[in-house]
Amino acid sequence: MSHDLATHRSSKIDDTATAVRILVVEDDRDQRRLVGAILESQGYQVSTAAELESARGALASGAVDLVLSDWKLPDGNGTELLTLIREQHPETAFIMVTAYGTIARAVEAIRLGADDYLAKPFERQALLLSLEKVLKSRRLEDENRRLTEALTERDRLVDLVGRAPCMQRLYQRVEKLAGTEATVLLTGESGTGKELAARALHALSRRADRAFVAVNCAAIPEGLVESELFGVEKGAFTGADRGRPGRLESADGGTLFLDEIGELPLLMQPKLLRALQEGRITRVGDQREREVNLRIIAATNRDLAQEVEEGRFREDLYYRLNVVPLNMPPLRDRRDDIPLLVDHFARRATRRHGVSVDPFSGAVMKRLLDHPWPGNVRELGNTVERLVLLAEDGRVSVDDLPAERESRQDGGFKVPPEGLSWEQHEKDCLRQALEHTAGNRTRAAKLLSLPYKAFLYRLEKYSLA
Template identity: 55%
Template sequence: MKEPTLKILVVEDEPEQRSLITKMLAANGYQTKSAESVEEAILSIKSDHPDLVFSDWKLGQLSGMDLLNYVRRDHPDMGFIIATAYGTITHAVDAMQAGADDYLAKPYQRQSLLLAIEKVAKSIVLKQQNRMLASQLSQQEEMVGLVGKAPCMQKVYTRVQRVSSTDATVLIGGESGTGKELAARALYQLSARNNKPFIAINCGAISENLAEAELFGAEKGAFTGATALKIGKLEAANGGTIFLDEIGELPLLLQTNLLRFLQEGVISRLGQNGEIKLDVRVIAATHRDLQYEVAEGRFREDLYYRLNVVPIHMPPLRDRQEDIGRLVEHFLKLHANQYNHTPSTLSASTMKQLLDYPWPGNVRELANRIERFVLLGDEEEMVEELSRQPKTINTNEFSLPDSGIQWEEFEKSCLEQAMNRHQGNRTKAAKFLGLTYKAFLYRLEKYQLV
């Protein structure tokens, strides 16, 4: 099926042949213009930008090959068909290798020309669609704040795209500062629920006494101080999405209530006899190893499997070093716009230090450092702080013993030594080991060192 609005430029130096071709194409619904030379064709392309060029090979002093080279250099998505004289198959081969979409050997039949144009027209439409989809994806990534082209991030984008249009429950894992909430917001913004509420709640930031009312709501008089009806976060998110950050911190009692909601889609407010049916998509996130928490009896196994329908792992920044430069550029522009500053640049030596730094705080740490630089303009301070950070082990100087090691004993010993060296100061010990404070506390709890 031909494209009725396709604009075709016919380039032919013989007037009668040129007129015949343009009339034939116009009769089949195409918009046509013509040129008798390469020079005239280039001027026409610059002024009118056709979708497809149909050119003869022999065009006075220049050739259709010269025109093809110009088109592929300056208009790579423009269709191009070349007509070659009978017996000059080498011309056709050269043209195809140079990027022609098709060729016709002269003399050709009317039907052969129309079929070739239809085929290239379909190819042009596909190119336009692919370019539009790529542009949309780029806009979506920018919109949701996910930045990066490392292979591990491409896996994240692919998974987010595949499940964003569904109501599947998603569990986002990864270290603190890797962008788990950004991934959750991406799932929301690319979904059909993006015009409904997005409610985020940090399960580790609410007191255990108030957690049930905060999440499920409470009737008036349900507990001391409940002087009015309280709508919980789940009910507030009805029709939309709820993001349960640090789900591993949720008390066991609430884990049971959440499991019931995930299984049956109903909740009961604290102090309520009846049930409320809700339509809420659940996205959860954690920096903890929930399988380990299950084994330790701190997290319900059945809830873990209900949450882990579609897992998404946010990679640490040290595993995507090729994205650091892109992230730096992104945050420089972002914070310059935020504070109405002129965009700044960093020297090559500072960029090298940023690339070599282990980033224990991941993308959040990088964003904070760039924001401070935009505000203060003090590159020397940034360099000094980076140089003060603990260095990673030189693997050329460290090797595992042939007999192997007991990893958990080794990790526990490192934690104990760091705490002893810093007289029990957890903040300093975490910094010494290159861990975020949350990750350090998690490991202290894991080995019962708190």
């Protein structure tokens, strides 16, 4: 299957009812005929059964897309039929018809997996609406299943999605490197999947069943870096009443992922280098050395060579980490992957939030394709999730997309004619960024395009820390 925009959009167009086969199970002859006639007039292909026994026979002898069954049947009830269908024909949709005043049975039917229920007596319109709703959501499920199956090995590596040539080359390198113990330095802009690539390198390696320990160097307060990385020995300082292994020790035998390595304090760099070179660590306050066996993967969205040049990163550590560089392509260099990623994130969001949505319309998809995505895949993923959550009646609306900015040169912010207090404005920005990220400082700093330290400095300046 080709996975392009056209196939993505086509699913709702072939809405013809002719192919849909419905089995009506109803013991009352007049009612059975009436319902059958209504359905046939809409182009559905109808077969009927007057009791449980013949319904079972009909199901066994041919494919049925949907069963509309009365609860009360001469030789049993609709619940029995529903149970059989859920066990043996899970792809068949089921609508339970219950008598007026027996709502408990309808509730029970939904719990057992019925797609909908109708209370007797029902109007023609209610019947047709229910059918349409059920068939539509079934079709979406099929579509999702098809798309999931369509995301073949070729289109993804562990959790990385993308079939653009640059991604294919990346997968090949990741697969090749996963079989080695080589230290890999992942570079690339924020939100390009560096962490996913690190996890893929681990998952495909011989160490896959051992620990994958991720350390976010930007998120550890400077004073705690050493004890976090190397652990503390009992009694090393007040409060250290129990010894505690550091992150390197926890990763022993597995993979240590040093994320945002560019943020590691300069003072800590020689100690880390020594540990990586010698495979030995010393806990804070300990004399003993302990051996650790680590596979190292590091990531940064900074230009580390530049950082070395400017004296913010040690050259020797840089060379120790940059054995094999792997650069994650930004989303703007692989726009063709956007529809594929949209499917991926829409499916993830519907699963996560237990909702279903129609395939994205051409207008929405066009806007997604035209957006510059400065935040890369992460930003796309968040946008799609928001669209799914804001969808009404399963329809994703273009109005829920952030307004397109006219010019990216001025950020769109306008100083009000009456002026503003710069300090108050800065404080508001900091506070709102923290709110947006639920207090995650690393991400809040990114949201404001500030280096982490500059962000912290400002938090302290305004006593927001």
